[in-house]
Amino acid sequence: MPDTNAFLTTIPVRWSDFDQYGHVNNLAYLEYAQEARVAFARASVDGGTGNPGTVVRHMEVDYLRALLPDTREVLVETEIIAMGNTSYTIRQAIKDEHGHIAAMLTTVMVLFDLEKARAMELTPTVRKTLGRFASPELTVGNGGRDDVDDARAADDADAGAADAGDDRA
Numbered sequence: 653m654p655d656t657n658a659f660l661t662t663i664p665v666r667w668s669d670f671d672q673y674g675h676v677n678n679l680a681y682l683e684y685a686q687e688a689r690v691a692f693a694r695a696s697v698d699g700g701t702g703n704p705g706t707v708v709r710h711m712e713v714d715y716l717r718a719l720l721p722d723t724r725e726v727l728v729e730t731e732i733i734a735m736g737n738t739s740y741t742i743r744q745a746i747k748d749e750h751g752h753i754a755a756m757l758t759t760v761m762v763l764f765d766l767e768k769a770r771a772m773e774l775t776p777t778v779r780k781t782l783g784r785f786a787s788p789e790l791t792v793g794n795g796g797r798d799d800v801d802d803a804r805a806a807d808d809a810d811a812g813a814a815d816a817g818d819d820r821a
Contacts, residue, residue: 657731657784657785657786657787658729658730658731658745658785658787659688659691659692659695659696659729659730659731659785660727660728660729660730661687661688661691661692661727661728661730662725662726662727662728663684663687663688663725663726663727663728664724664725665680665719665723665724665725665726666680669683669719670721674720674721675718675719675720675721676718676719676720676723676754678713678715680719681713681715681719681746681754681755681757682711682713682757684726684728684746685713685728685744685746685755685757685759687728688728688730688744689706689708689730689742689744689759689761692730692742692785693706696781696782696784696785697763697778697781697782703765703766703767704763704764704765704766704772705763705764705765705766706761706762706763706764707761707762707764708759708760708761708762709739709760709761709762710759710760711757711758711759711760712757712758712759713755713756713757714755714756714757715754715755716753716754716755716756717748717752717753717754718754719748719754722749723748723749724749725749726746726747726748726749726754727746727747727751728744728745728746728747729744729745729747730742730743730744730785731743731744731785731786731787732782732783732785732786732787732790733758733786733787733789733790734790735774735779735782735790736774737773737774738762738763738771738772738773738774739760739761739762739763739771739774740760740761740763740774740782741758741759741760741761742758742759742761743756743757743758743787744756744757744758744759763778
């Protein structure tokens with residue numbers, strides 16, 4: 653990702669992350685992304701309180717290169733690429749110690765009222781907070797309002813987010 657406002661998280665690579673082929677197992681990439689999403693949520697949306705919550709609605713992963721045994725830690729860059737009514741989309745780049753991108757993830761997150769067990773609208777305050785980590789393509793427009801279509805599927809979260817909400821970040 654070029655110069656961004658990304659939220660940065662450094663995560664140590666564990667010995668158990670490696671598989672029999674001598675590279676980091678594909679599941680470990682998802683764990684790195686989740687650790688970074690949790691740190692991001694605590695630093696932004698929930699302010700460390702856990703409420704409102706955020707749940708994963710949809711995730712895509714592109715594995716681009718192997719993380720090899722010389723990798724001691726990874727850097728996860730998390731940035732906002734779209735905002736909808738009740739959701740926002742993040743892009744995460746997982747980089748090795750040499751700055752090479754090993755994986756790219758795109759995840760639709762739904763803001764979730766834990767007490768009412770339903771999606772909630774992104775408030776102006778939440779939008780402003782998320783905007784601090786907006787990608788360049790989002791900041792060129794009008795704060796993400798044109799990107800509603802990218803997250804429209806997540807806006808039916810009243811019916812489905814609780815089922816998808818086992819991964820609270």
